[in-house]
Every structure is written in C-alpha cells, then in structure tokens.
Amino acid sequence: MNQETPPTYQPTSSRQELQELVQAQLERLLSQENYEGAKALLIPVQYVDIAEVIGNLPEPMQAIAFRLLSKEEAIEVFEYLDSNVQQALISDFKRQDVQEILDRMSPDDRARLFDELPAKVVRRLLQQLTPAERDSTALLLGYKPNTAGRIMTPEYLSIKENMTITQTLERIRSLADASELIYYIYVTDDARRLTGTFSLRNLITAQPEDIIGNIMTRDVVYVHTDTDQEEVARTIQRYDFLAVPVVDNEKRLVGIVTVDDVLDILQQETTEDIYKLGGLESAADNYFQTNLFTVARRRVSWLLILLLTNTLTSTVISGQEDILEQVVSLAAFIPLLIDTGGNVGAQSSTVVIRGLNTQEVRSNQAGKIIRKETTAGIVLGAMLGVVVTVWATFLQGNVGVSLAVGISLFAISIMASFAGAALPFLFRAMKLDPALMSAPFITTAVDVFGVLVYFNVARLILRI
Incomplete structure (x- = not known):
C-alpha cells in the first residue's frame, strides 16, 4: 500500500x-x-x-x-x-x-x-x-x-517540616512521576494534617541545608472535600494558583485540584448557565452528540410552561376587544412592545445573573443593583420611546396611537429592567437557580403587564 x-x-x-x-x-x-x-x-x-x-x-x-x-x-x-x-x-x-x-x-x-x-x-x-x-x-x-473531593487527584507531593532542601529534592525526584503537579509541595505533620506549602521556585532558590519548616508558607489557602466545584474554581482564579490543596474535616490533606480541571469546570458551568438562560435542561453530555428524542425532551418542559403562561397574554388581549375594534392599528404594535420589553428584561437579568455567578454581585447589594438597572431602564425607555413614537407616526399617521405606543414602551422598559434585575435576587433568596427560573418569569411578567399598560395608556390618550 x-x-x-x-x-x-x-x-x-x-x-x-x-x-x-x-x-x-x-x-x-x-x-x-x-x-x-x-x-x-x-x-x-x-x-x-x-x-x-x-x-x-x-x-x-x-x-x-x-x-x-x-x-x-x-x-x-x-x-x-x-x-x-x-x-x-x-x-x-x-x-x-x-x-x-x-x-x-x-x-x-x-x-x-x-x-x-x-x-x-x-x-x-x-x-x-x-x-x-x-x-x-x-x-x-x-x-x-460536583465537589472538590470528586474532582481532586490524590497524586500530590507532600513532605515533613523537619526535612532539609536536599532531602526534599531527593523525595521529589523519586516521586515526580507519581505526582500530577510538582510546582507546589505541601507540608504535613505526622497525622497528615496540612501545615504549610512552598513552591518549586522557593525550593530552587533555598540553600541545601535549609529546613523546610523555616521557609514554608504557613498561611495556606485550601478547600474542603465538600466544597462546591464552582467555589474551588473561584479560589484558584482568585489566587492565581496552578493547584489548590483539598483537606477533609480533620484538615488532613487528601488531594489537590489542578488548574486544568478548573478550566473544564468553568466551561461546564458556563455551558449549563447559558442553557438555562435559554430554557434548556442542562446535562453533562455533549449536546450536539445527543439523540433527537433526548434533545426534544430537554426542550419541551420549559416550552410547555412558557406556552401555558403566554395564554395569560392572550387572555388579556381578548379582554380588550372593544378598543381593538375601534382602533385596529393598536394591534400592529403589540409584538413590538412585548418583544422589546422582553429584550430589555433579558439584558438586565443576564448582567445580574452573571454577576451573581462570578460573585461580583452579592445578595446584600440587591437594592443598589436594582436601582441602577431601573435607572438604566428609564434612560433606555426614554430613547426608545421617542424613536418608536416618530416611527409609529410615520407608519400610521395617527398621533394618538403613536403617543400610546411611545409612552407604553417607556413604561414597559422600566418595568422590564426592574423585573430583570429583581427576579434573580428573589430566586437566589428562595434557593432556586436564577439562571433557570428568571427567563420564563420575566417573559410572562413583561408580556402580561406590558399589554395591560399599553391598552390602558391607549384608553387614556384616545379617550375610548
């Protein structure tokens, strides 16, 4: 051949x-x-x-x-x-x-x-x-x-405080192949409790006769076996570690989590959050290698919930038949209003959920964040309201309808920004996943209350 x-x-x-x-x-x-x-x-x-x-x-x-x-x-x-x-x-x-x-x-x-x-x-x-x-x-x-104990490796280097640099180097040479990482060396006592750590850099620059106990770092950052894997990832990211030690309830060293595992965790958690924001059931397997029926099953649950909740919007619209019969052109702007409101709410919720997941935003900052997003909604609503009023006048030639659309969009933007910022905090306080719960509730709230606001504003302006 x-x-x-x-x-x-x-x-x-x-x-x-x-x-x-x-x-x-x-x-x-x-x-x-x-x-x-x-x-x-x-x-x-x-x-x-x-x-x-x-x-x-x-x-x-x-x-x-x-x-x-x-x-x-x-x-x-x-x-x-x-x-x-x-x-x-x-x-x-x-x-x-x-x-x-x-x-x-x-x-x-x-x-x-x-x-x-x-x-x-x-x-x-x-x-x-x-x-x-x-x-x-x-x-x-x-x-x-999904805990540190499950993702750690028990292949690490540990030594005793009374060892010299020469003895430590000999131990590293003999165990290097059996350890996943040699850049950090961990110090334990006779009961295997973690007492200190030092890096390969410190080892190389020390004198051969130096005692480990005199040069090691005693302020050790570590995680417990039951620490959530996301918290482990944040710890490594915060301190720029290549690995973090894992201890049990008695502070005995049982393993390490390395940065390559953390990268996998961050990708996995980010994928799950993005799926949840889209109303998809998350899973550990590759989505694009999953069979068609499994894909449909993961999507259908939230689609059914959204389908049922959107019937509330239909109910509200059907209850306003009298005004729609008199001013048919009002119906043309309903999709514009609820879609724009949904987009504004999604933007606010995305920012807040991401902040909560990365711990840039704390639960005790809820009031400040909600006020900021609501203020942003006021500014956005004012700009969008002016634009849509002019555009609606150009399309319909009815100033009353155009004003109703513009004012309603202004109010809906404020409401959507408030809901998008507040609901993730509410669901976090209720021990629910903000990424999973926020999207359908924001959509429902904006749709239902947005349509109610629109028709009531139209009645006031058009005096129907």
Whole structure:
C-alpha cells in the first residue's frame, strides 16, 4: 500500500485548518483500509488534537483509528476523548486493553469517566484495576458529585517540616512521576494534617541545608472535600494558583485540584448557565452528540410552561376587544412592545445573573443593583420611546396611537429592567437557580403587564 504523506505543519496554518486536514485524510485512509498511512498521519499530531479528530470520525471508524495508536499514545489520547466516545471504545475493547488504559489514567479523569458509565459497568471495571488504583478511584467516587473531593487527584507531593532542601529534592525526584503537579509541595505533620506549602521556585532558590519548616508558607489557602466545584474554581482564579490543596474535616490533606480541571469546570458551568438562560435542561453530555428524542425532551418542559403562561397574554388581549375594534392599528404594535420589553428584561437579568455567578454581585447589594438597572431602564425607555413614537407616526399617521405606543414602551422598559434585575435576587433568596427560573418569569411578567399598560395608556390618550 502507498503510504500517505503526513500533512505539513506550516506556521501560517491555523490549528483548526490542520485538524480538519488531518481528519479528512484520516477518514479517507481508513475507508481505503490504508492503516499504515493512517498511523503515519497521526505521528506528528498532538494528543488532544488526535482525540478531537477521532471523536469527529464516523462511529465505526473511531475504534479502528484508536487501535492504530501505540499503547502509550492510546493512554494519553483516551483522557482527552469525549465521554461518549470513551464509553463506546470501552465496549469494543478486550478486557486486557481496558485494564491497561484505565490503570494508567489519572484518578480524577478515571472517576469522571466512571460517573458517566452504568453502575454495573463501573463495578466490573473497578475489579479490573490494580488494588492501589481501585482504592484511589473508590475514594473519589465516595464524595458527592460536583465537589472538590470528586474532582481532586490524590497524586500530590507532600513532605515533613523537619526535612532539609536536599532531602526534599531527593523525595521529589523519586516521586515526580507519581505526582500530577510538582510546582507546589505541601507540608504535613505526622497525622497528615496540612501545615504549610512552598513552591518549586522557593525550593530552587533555598540553600541545601535549609529546613523546610523555616521557609514554608504557613498561611495556606485550601478547600474542603465538600466544597462546591464552582467555589474551588473561584479560589484558584482568585489566587492565581496552578493547584489548590483539598483537606477533609480533620484538615488532613487528601488531594489537590489542578488548574486544568478548573478550566473544564468553568466551561461546564458556563455551558449549563447559558442553557438555562435559554430554557434548556442542562446535562453533562455533549449536546450536539445527543439523540433527537433526548434533545426534544430537554426542550419541551420549559416550552410547555412558557406556552401555558403566554395564554395569560392572550387572555388579556381578548379582554380588550372593544378598543381593538375601534382602533385596529393598536394591534400592529403589540409584538413590538412585548418583544422589546422582553429584550430589555433579558439584558438586565443576564448582567445580574452573571454577576451573581462570578460573585461580583452579592445578595446584600440587591437594592443598589436594582436601582441602577431601573435607572438604566428609564434612560433606555426614554430613547426608545421617542424613536418608536416618530416611527409609529410615520407608519400610521395617527398621533394618538403613536403617543400610546411611545409612552407604553417607556413604561414597559422600566418595568422590564426592574423585573430583570429583581427576579434573580428573589430566586437566589428562595434557593432556586436564577439562571433557570428568571427567563420564563420575566417573559410572562413583561408580556402580561406590558399589554395591560399599553391598552390602558391607549384608553387614556384616545379617550375610548
């Protein structure tokens, strides 16, 4: 068979273009059963890029492409694969293949994979692990989901206070391969309680005879095993850490959470919040790899709620048939008013929800934030009201209707800004998720009360 020439990695080429090129060539080679060419094609590619390429292949080709990798490459690439692809590959592997890959995975990545698998499969896979790896995985799985204990790795470096720099360096050399991170070294006492920490920089600049207890930092920032993963991410972000230690209730060091895991958490939490803002049920799996019926099920619940609540708007409109019969042109501006009000409310709620999630906004600042957003609504309403009044006059030629539309839009903008700012605080106080609850309630409030305001203003101005 002719061996495929690997793609040339030019500095001017974007990684996305290169990845697409590799994927297209790999798919063609696999379809031609040119496995030697496919194997050569993947040699210069980074592990994370190989994982993405394999994940984008047709499902029957994924296992074939993965088996072309050497054992060391397969272990590295497997950790970067999407969980759905990991599960599919595990079902295709022989028992020995699974054991070797799972045994070499880092404990936190292994626990994350097991979270996605059925309990029966997890029990079988746990039995295939070595005793040490089985214990470390069972330890992580014993903590609550989405907590520091569940996402930490027990592979860290720890030493004693009475050790010298020379002794510490020897210990690091002997344990470096078994630790996920060596930039921070943690100090514990005989009971494994965390007493201090120091960095690799401090270690290198210290004198060989210096005692660790004399140069370490005793004011240690740490999190507990039951700390929420979002709080862990904020801690690492706040202090610019590469990792944060995790302790149990007795302050014994049990693991660390590294910054690469935090990046995954931030992406996951942000995705969930965006889905909730759109009225979508969030889930851990990849939305674009989810089957059609699951997608529909996740969307339909909030759509049904919005459908039912929007009947209130229809009820209000049907109760105003007398004024609509006399001034039919009023009906033409109803969508404009409620859509603009919904957009204004969505802007305010998005700002507040984001502030609450990042802790830039505290619950005790509710009054200040609501006043600010309401004031912004007044300014926006005044500007939009003037514009829509002029535009409505140009379209309809009826000054009374135009004034009713402009004044109503001014009032609706104020109401929408107030609701968009206030409701997230209200739902947070009620222990509900502001991102999930705010959107439908803001939409309903703005629609119903906006239409009521519009028709009442029109009655006053048009004297109907």
